[in-house]
Amino acid sequence: MLEIRNVKKAFGDTVANDDVSLRVKAGTIHAIVGENGAGKSTIMKVVYGFYRPDEGEILFDGNPVTIRNPHDAIALGIGMVHQHFMLVDTMTVAENIILGAETGSAAALDLDKARTGIKKLSEELKLNVDPDALIEDLSVGAQQRVELLKALYRDAKLLILDEPTAVLTPQEVNEFFAILRRMKNQGKTIIIITHKLEEVLAISDEVTVLRDGRSVGNVRTSETSAADLARMIVGRDVLLRVEKPDADPKDVVLSVKNVSISGKHGPAVKGVSVDVRAGEIVGIAGIEGNGQTEFIESLAGLLPVTSGSVMLNGRDITNANARLRKELGVAHIPEDRHRRGLLLESDLGENSILGVHYREPIASGGFISSAAVSRRVGEIIRNFDVRPPNPDQLAHALSGGNQQKLIIGREFELNPKLLLVSQPTRGVDIGAIEFIHRKLIELRDSGSAILLVSAELEEVTALADRLLVIREGKFVGEVDPKTTSTEAIGLLMTGG
Numbered sequence: 001m002l003e004i005r006n007v008k009k010a011f012g013d014t015v016a017n018d019d020v021s022l023r024v025k026a027g028t029i030h031a032i033v034g035e036n037g038a039g040k041s042t043i044m045k046v047v048y049g050f051y052r053p054d055e056g057e058i059l060f061d062g063n064p065v066t067i068r069n070p071h072d073a074i075a076l077g078i079g080m081v082h083q084h085f086m087l088v089d090t091m092t093v094a095e096n097i098i099l100g101a102e103t104g105s106a107a108a109l110d111l112d113k114a115r116t117g118i119k120k121l122s123e124e125l126k127l128n129v130d131p132d133a134l135i136e137d138l139s140v141g142a143q144q145r146v147e148l149l150k151a152l153y154r155d156a157k158l159l160i161l162d163e164p165t166a167v168l169t170p171q172e173v174n175e176f177f178a179i180l181r182r183m184k185n186q187g188k189t190i191i192i193i194t195h196k197l198e199e200v201l202a203i204s205d206e207v208t209v210l211r212d213g214r215s216v217g218n219v220r221t222s223e224t225s226a227a228d229l230a231r232m233i234v235g236r237d238v239l240l241r242v243e244k245p246d247a248d249p250k251d252v253v254l255s256v257k258n259v260s261i262s263g264k265h266g267p268a269v270k271g272v273s274v275d276v277r278a279g280e281i282v283g284i285a286g287i288e289g290n291g292q293t294e295f296i297e298s299l300a301g302l303l304p305v306t307s308g309s310v311m312l313n314g315r316d317i318t319n320a321n322a323r324l325r326k327e328l329g330v331a332h333i334p335e336d337r338h339r340r341g342l343l344l345e346s347d348l349g350e351n352s353i354l355g356v357h358y359r360e361p362i363a364s365g366g367f368i369s370s371a372a373v374s375r376r377v378g379e380i381i382r383n384f385d386v387r388p389p390n391p392d393q394l395a396h397a398l399s400g401g402n403q404q405k406l407i408i409g410r411e412f413e414l415n416p417k418l419l420l421v422s423q424p425t426r427g428v429d430i431g432a433i434e435f436i437h438r439k440l441i442e443l444r445d446s447g448s449a450i451l452l453v454s455a456e457l458e459e460v461t462a463l464a465d466r467l468l469v470i471r472e473g474k475f476v477g478e479v480d481p482k483t484t485s486t487e488a489i490g491l492l493m494t495g496g
């Protein structure tokens with residue numbers, strides 16, 4: 001269906017694709033894996049016509065093709081769902097799908113026709129998407145299915161999915177894979193980029209590995225293993241699990257009593273209490289949408305509490321704003337790095353001082369010291385292996401995983417007394433996950449208190465010293481992550 005031959009693509013001095021070749025057979029699911037920055041998104045954007053290759057050729061259905069823009073790609077029957085969704089929040093599903101149709105014909109504006117078409121597709125594949133729903137009211141999983149529908153509505157035969165599961169809960173991933181299998185049975189060809197090796201093993205027929213912009217391996221999924229893939233991806237053996245000494249908790253740093261918080265649709269958090277001590281990691285496990293996001297955002301000073309109290313090292317910060325909390329030693333690694341974590345149109349230097357630009361040594365004599373900024377950003381780049389290591393690059397030019405490393409590095413640089421961290425390894429490659437986990441444990445052992453939320457049950461159970469389970473805005477149990485099975489935790493999460 002698709003053959004890529006020796007494609008090269010550079011952005012200035014950065015060679016994103018050095019020599020990529022790959023063959024995707026019709027009617028199969030083909031996984032593409034590789035480290036952050038290996039060139040996965042870039043090669044797929046070349047296929048989708050976002051970028052023109054500097055060298056090499058592309059064959060589709062056996063014929064050499066020139067894809068000048070996404071319009072050409074769509075006309076050939078290629079659809080793509082991007083790493084970051086491209087939906088307009090305030091419009092309906094049907095409006096978003098038509099908006100993307102880009103055909104310019106009057107038919108493209110026929111909302112009724114679109115509604116009928118969407119309903120039919122949605123039923124065929126059991127997507128459960130209402131054409132009249134507003135995007136902002138949909139869960140992340142449903143938005144993902146809208147992106148799929150958008151491509152299918154335009155008759156895509158080949159679907160390219162760039163890290164589609166990064167934002168899904170484990171339950172949603174299972175449903176999503178069931179949809180992909182139904183699509184494959186209908187004869188569609190699917191390319192999926194993912195960092196999760198168990199997903200590669202579960203869903204794909206073949207795997208291609210990219211490293212430093214080159215294709216370094218192609219294997220049949222049935223003939224490989226997670227350890228083999230990890231070795232091909234990173235070029236060395238990788239620890240696929242966390243090793244940590246027992247915690248040695250000291251004084252209480254954060255003390256939350258009876259806190260309630262309102263969310264978009266009514267009460268999100270209902271009277272929760274928790275203490276987090278210096279030198280321990282307290283994990284919160286829960287299905288997304290059960291109040292954990294609001295809880296963390298409120299502790300960071302981004303959402304007010306409606307009742308209850310929050311103390312930090314004995315000081316009442318219940319109503320303190322985000323800046324004061326930062327001053328007092330609270331750092332926050334947010335789950336939504338595009339909305340809360342980065343200024344995409346600013347360079348890495350500016351991003352490295354976000355929120356602390358007014359502090360010594362960054363601010364000096366009423367000005368921002370460029371020497372201090374470059375020292376700071378240099379340290380983050382070095383300590384967190386942000387690639388490429390160019391402080392003048394704009395944040396949006398970094399690959400997804402490297403954006404995450406930049407944010408984590410920035411918050412660690414503050415030597416926080418309390419670190420609030422949501423989904424620390426979302427979109428991050430296996431080598432970097434190992435690295436971030438190690439850094440979190442080092443931070444714990446240096447005496448920080450850490451409150452961790454992750455949708456990855458394996459991640460919270462591996463990192464947390466104590467684990468709270470949240471359901472419908474309440475902590476419904478505390479378990480010892482070392483001795484409790486994931487099944488038991490799963491039951492608490494669902495209330496089963």
Ligand SMILES: Nc1ncnc2c1ncn2[C@@H]1O[C@H](COP(=O)(O)OP(=O)(O)OP(=O)(O)O)[C@@H](O)[C@H]1O
Nearest residue numbers: 011016036037038039040041042397398399400401
């Ligand atoms: N528009 C751009 N301008 C400059 N450099 C870019 C641009 N897009 C990508 N790059 C660089 O090209 C390289 C490959 O990036 P790409 O996004 O393809 O990586 P990736 O394999 O998708 O990584 P991730 O797993 O983190 O998403 C990176 O070094 C990245 O910084």
Ligand SMILES: [Mg+2]
Nearest residue numbers: 040041399400
């Ligand atoms: Mg990418």
